[in-house]
Amino acid sequence: MTGYPLLLDLAGRRVVVVGGGAVALRRVHDLVAAGADVLVVAPEILDDLAALAPVHRRPFGEDDLAGAWLVMACTDDPDVNAAVAEAAERRQIFCVRADSATGGTARTSAVARFDGLTVAVNGGDDPRRAVALRDAVATALDLGELPARPVRPAAGGEVALVGGGPGDPELVTVRGRRLLARADVVVVDRLAPRELLAGLPDTVEIVDCGKSAHRHNLTQDEINEVLVDRARAGKRVVRLKGGDPFVFGRGGEEWLACVRAGIPVSVVPGLSSALAGPAAAGIPLTHRGVAADFTVVSGHLDPGRSADEGVDWPGLAASGGTLVLLMAMERLELIAAELIEHGRDPATPAAVVHRATTSGQRVVRGPLREIAGLAREAGLGAPSVVVVGDVVDVLVS
Ligand code: SAH
Numbered sequence: 001m002t003g004y005p006l007l008l009d010l011a012g013r014r015v016v017v018v019g020g021g022a023v024a025l026r027r028v029h030d031l032v033a034a035g036a037d038v039l040v041v042a043p044e045i046l047d048d049l050a051a052l053a054p055v056h057r058r059p060f061g062e063d064d065l066a067g068a069w070l071v072m073a074c075t076d077d078p079d080v081n082a083a084v085a086e087a088a089e090r091r092q093i094f095c096v097r098a099d100s101a102t103g104g105t106a107r108t109s110a111v112a113r114f115d116g117l118t119v120a121v122n123g124g125d126d127p128r129r130a131v132a133l134r135d136a137v138a139t140a141l142d143l144g145e146l147p148a149r150p151v152r153p154a155a156g157g158e159v160a161l162v163g164g165g166p167g168d169p170e171l172v173t174v175r176g177r178r179l180l181a182r183a184d185v186v187v188v189d190r191l192a193p194r195e196l197l198a199g200l201p202d203t204v205e206i207v208d209c210g211k212s213a214h215r216h217n218l219t220q221d222e223i224n225e226v227l228v229d230r231a232r233a234g235k236r237v238v239r240l241k242g243g244d245p246f247v248f249g250r251g252g253e254e255w256l257a258c259v260r261a262g263i264p265v266s267v268v269p270g271l272s273s274a275l276a277g278p279a280a281a282g283i284p285l286t287h288r289g290v291a292a293d294f295t296v297v298s299g300h301l302d303p304g305r306s307a308d309e310g311v312d313w314p315g316l317a318a319s320g321g322t323l324v325l326l327m328a329m330e331r332l333e334l335i336a337a338e339l340i341e342h343g344r345d346p347a348t349p350a351a352v353v354h355r356a357t358t359s360g361q362r363v364v365r366g367p368l369r370e371i372a373g374l375a376r377e378a379g380l381g382a383p384s385v386v387v388v389g390d391v392v393d394v395l396v397s
Contacts, residue, residue: 144181163270191242277385299328
């Protein structure tokens with residue numbers, strides 16, 4: 001049957017379901033949800049089914065079709081289903097046969113609904129194909145991989161600070177993907193997972209903070225201005241950042257800029273490279289009997305002069321916990337020396353995880369006193385996460 005696809009308005013209309021088992025139950029459930037006036041006819045009927053709709057506990061008779069717009073033959077007896085189909089044919093009522101894809105005069109579809117859209121899939125004579133495709137479409141819609149952008153509401157613009165995760169495009173959150181799929185403007189960082197931009201329609205404006213048209217990086221003030229300006233113009237703005245927006249990402253400043261300008265702003269947490277980097281290298285940040293705490297520190301200032309930033313290097317050196325250093329590659333030599341001077345064992349295992357979770361990931365391990373040199377020899381610079389502590393070797397066999 002080539003068929004002619006239709007969406008039926010069944011609200012208040014009589015639909016007769018012949019059959020009282022599991023198949024009938026699924027159909028009745030959906031029909032009731034569609035507002036149909038359902039009548040179930042079968043000698044034996046599941047209690048769950050009887051709770052959903054009026055029932056006639058007896059064999060099917062043609063008179064049961066009185067007033068029906070549609071009938072579903074859902075018994076496990078092909079002869080009964082055939083008799084239902086014949087009766088429906090005589091009365092010019094469409095009939096769906098559950099047991100035989102080629103029988104009857106109508107077919108049901110595998111259905112996905114999303115944001116006012118209905119996707120109905122028919123799989124020829126193989127309903128499993130339809131279900132498999134429907135499931136794939138439903139997932140893709142949910143992840144924003146398909147062009148199902150809703151007509152934008154009249155409401156004003158807004159900004160979402162979205163954590164894009166450490167780099168692998170699969171490590172962004174579902175909510176982040178969804179917001180990205182609905183964005184009018186995406187303001188993106190150098191370290192954000194840029195593969196996610198590939199699927200966006202051409203109509204989406206992409207503002208690249210790491211590589212502007214003038215070939216210089218946008219300053220933080222310029223970025224704040226772009227966010228506020230676009231949102232004021234009624235756009236849905238996604239600020240796509242690497243890792244988590246509120247971990248060394250200046251997300252707090254962007255948040256405040258929006259609040260000061262009266263722009264609705266939200267934050268979608270992301271998987272920080274501080275967590276994902278060590279994990280991707282097989283390093284647990286805590287491990288029973290080895291480390292019960294970890295500290296995430298920025299290494300972008302000289303250890304000797306970082307009092308303003310509140311980094312207590314002597315304290316960190318003295319504690320036995322795991323250290324995770326971001327933005328530390330330029331000063332790794334100084335940082336390691338500082339830690340050793342204040343009491344960390346020079347033999348403490350350390351690791352540098354470069355471009356974690358991406359296809360360019362590289363890992364170098366070595367004792368704290370040598371880690372900076374080893375990383376330099378291996379040519380590893382930013383972006384890298386440095387881990388210091390006995391956990392570095394705990395899974396190495
Ligand atoms: N908000 C981010 C951190 C931004 S600061 C987050 O939560 O991950 C930038 C620093 O993050 C880099 O210098 C580097 O230390 C680290 N970084 C970000 N992505 C990384 C990656 N894929 N691999 C290793 N380090 C990364």
